[in-house]
Amino acid sequence: MGRPTKADADRRTMQLPPVRVTEAEFAAVSRQAAAAGLSVTDYLRQLTLTGRAVPRRGAVDDRLLVELNRIGVNLNQVARSANAGDPVTAELGGVIARLHGVLEQVGATYGP
Structure with a gap:
């Protein structure tokens, strides 16, 4: 075909x-x-x-976007729980740790 x-x-x-x-x-x-x-x-x-050239996204970019999206979903769930008055300190610590890991990966990939 x-x-x-x-x-x-x-x-x-x-x-x-x-x-x-x-x-x-x-x-x-x-x-x-x-x-x-x-x-x-x-x-x-x-x-x-x-007037500008938009670079192609690579596989690394796609994986990072997926991971950042997952973290964002988790943060949204934590925020909803916190707004409802539920204790969320342990879960929030895990989400922040994941976020730091992804940000370190982004810095290693795209850093100066």
């Missing part, structure tokens, strides 16, 4: 004029595209059309 046919408005049939750059400029653009997880073409298209 082949790929579905794109609508006429979604087909990329037009080309921008070629742009000449030095080897150093091309290397810089290539590094920036690679850092964003994009091909040079996709990087330049995004930069040209929107």
